Amino acid sequence: MFLNSAFFKLNRAPLVLGLLSIVLYWFFAYDLVRTEYVKLVALYVALFGLFYKLVLALKDNIKALTYLAFGFRAVFILSIPNLSQDFYRFIWDGRMLLAGLNPYLYTPEQFITRGNFPVAQAEALYAGMGPLNGSHFTNYPPINQFCFFIAGIFAGKSILGSAMVMRLLIIAADFGTLHFGKKLLKKLDLPAYNIFWFILNPFIIIELTGNLHFEGVMIFFLIWSLYLLHCGKWQISAVVLALSVSVKLIPLMFLPLVFQWFIMRNTTSTANTKSNFLKGLPKLIGFYGIVGATILLLFAPFYSDQFISNYAKTVGLWFQNFEFNGSLYYILREIGYTFRGYNEIAIIGKITPVLVILFILAITFFRKNRTTIELISAMLLALSFYYFTTTTVHPWYVATLLILSVFTKYKFPLVWSFVIILSYLAYVNVDKADKSENLWVITLEYAVVYTVFFWEIATKKASKLEA
Template identity: 50%
Template sequence: MMLALCAFYFSFAYNLVRTDFVKLSSLYLALFFLSFKLIQQQKTNWKLLLGFGIACRLLFLFALPNLSQDFYRFIWDGRLIVEGINPYLSTPQQWLASGKIAAIVQGEELVKGMQALNASHFTNYPPVSQFVYALAGIVTPKNILGSVMVMRIVLIFTDVITFIFFRKLLQYLKLPLHQAFWYFLNPLVIIELTGNLHFEGLMVMFLVIAFYLLLKKKLIWAAILFGLSVSVKLLPLVLLPLFFNYFRKQEQLNIYKLITFYGVNFLSVLLTFLPFLSVNLIQNFGDSVALWFNTFEFNASLYYIIRWVGFQTMGWNIISIAGKILSVIILLSVLSLAFFRKNNSCQRLFVSMLFALSIYFLCATTIHPWYVITPLAISILTRYRFILIWSVSVMLSYSAYRTNGFEEKLYLVALEYILVISVVAYEFKSTKKLFCG
């Protein structure tokens, strides 16, 4: 079984193009099935599974990512930083138009690789991610594959640390320790983090360590680590309101400690941004982030229904309106979970986090497969399993990439979300108490 998994991962890394959806989906389903059979058979042999998970990741070491071009932008940003240039103040296309792109090593190749859409926008990757990109630029300043390898090694290391703290948390929560492998050996995690270099893995590592420190009553360090997770990806900001009732109703914690937690958190984020602060940073960064709510659309669920209604009633794409409405729905949902649900235990807090993120992504206009990794990580700390199904069905979104262009197959998008929502409904029905811890 292990040899088969290694062979499939090797094929995925070195002998697959994104447009070959039949091969992609077949390999992925085989990987998912065999991985979970392996966990089932060897769940008590954690050293074997840990070593095997690392080995699977190392198979990708010498491969360029084949499902995403984002890594070209990562390398571009890192090389700007190495040259002493703030990556938040210019777009790659501006460099190309200025005729000064030769100042960036392999600049034209990087811009071509990231493609026009990415190259035309300001970077939206927060500072801690940028520090890793810069590390790659320092270690391998003239080699794209070398930079990929540096970032890949960092992400493999973060996954191992995440696994270690998952086990600590599961032990504290009195949940089966082998659940940590539902994340560590999940093909979505291995392929999208190690394979395609998405930095959700680094964000999850900081989050998981922050949760552990919070349970150990190490408030300041927990806040610092949570802040670092925000400075990798902004997504954890969605979770911050959920701490209100957790702090307020803990015997040894109170509202003053809640304020301390929030204060140290935001201070940590601010300190990471300090090296890049400028007059235009907030405007450029904000404009780039806003694109994900008001312009970009991919593999959405609720939004696609609203978009269809808009076409039927208005005759045009109402994404700019729908994006704002859905943002309000997300905000109200998270605040409801924060103030009207008794998040007075870590079990209940993690369940609230899981559903806050699930609502966020169900309302989002863009859902790439690697986005599901964060709620997957939170789900490991609960008894809900619907995200495991989503980690399989989300790969249907790759059917949109074709040799002659890009076109989503909406029936496959519908199938993806029908599967997930069906499992959610089943889990609600089978639990005696809604949102139980």
């Protein structure tokens, strides 16, 4: 009877695509090891193709796309992440808090090497996170730690249970991103279905829901903050932006970019510029003050001199010690090997943050960022520059670029979310003596990304000249 219904006849193709996606997601969640690169790439390419067809087929049916997005996420509920080990450290930190210990003051290795097991399943968690992660102090901000703590409360003795709790928190954040993302798109007179290039994207479903990366929670607060800012509720926006920073530090780099939004909006003359500056400066200072005060308040329970030293040291490692899936950095590294004979990551890692700061200041003052779309575009360009120059670009980092692109004309983050799967081919050598990445694969990935990026930049400039 159901097979002959009008509903099935009208939605036959999307239903088939949806069911096939569920089957493939099941294989991805429960029958895949990250070293199985052929299966990994094949599943991902198939899922991405199905996702693209579903969004185009159902772009006028927001409700159906919503059901599919969260139905796909439900497939992962009982799974253990298979592409990342980070969640073991999340569980460790949450259980440290539950035990009344400050996770910023100790490394897991300090306990394990002394035969001291401060949390339930300590040995299993340490083995899962690996010695590299276990030998460093945690760098996860306080709201992130609070999420880990919640997992400890509800599943303090089960790794799978903890993963399920964290997964539900990330899915809830995706609901929030969907809600405020649609509202912001409508405010900006952009198609509401654009949000599904993020929400339904298999990259997002796999990396956030599947692998438990909390970029999803950070993005929820970021989009909520941007919506509030667009609506003129800048005080609440500042508080919510601080919550975003307190999940992941990345949104800190966006703070300079709001300068024009407060100071130069609706400017049409010199006199108007002076008037807007006098009116906007107190609001800008107030915005920065609220963000700063909220962040300090959230970090305050963990404060100690040792905490500051440990946290600064750990953050510094990302610039001067770690390297993965870099692009321009890898070129500079090879130049260093050629002329100096060794890896100059320590020097390059110090220069990169300076270049990023200079670039952000340049687009803050010399690029028009007065409207919400212009502001979001500036955020996208600033973050892109950072990822193009930094030493380390883990796949899930691209999630923030992807959500920002939803509100702009740029599509290269969507392309990047497709080719980023190539970076996982580095794990083919994980159990071999040579654990280095295949630079030809990295070259292919970035050749595609840069081609689309520069094509979009050139196209945008051409359209301005024609106008």
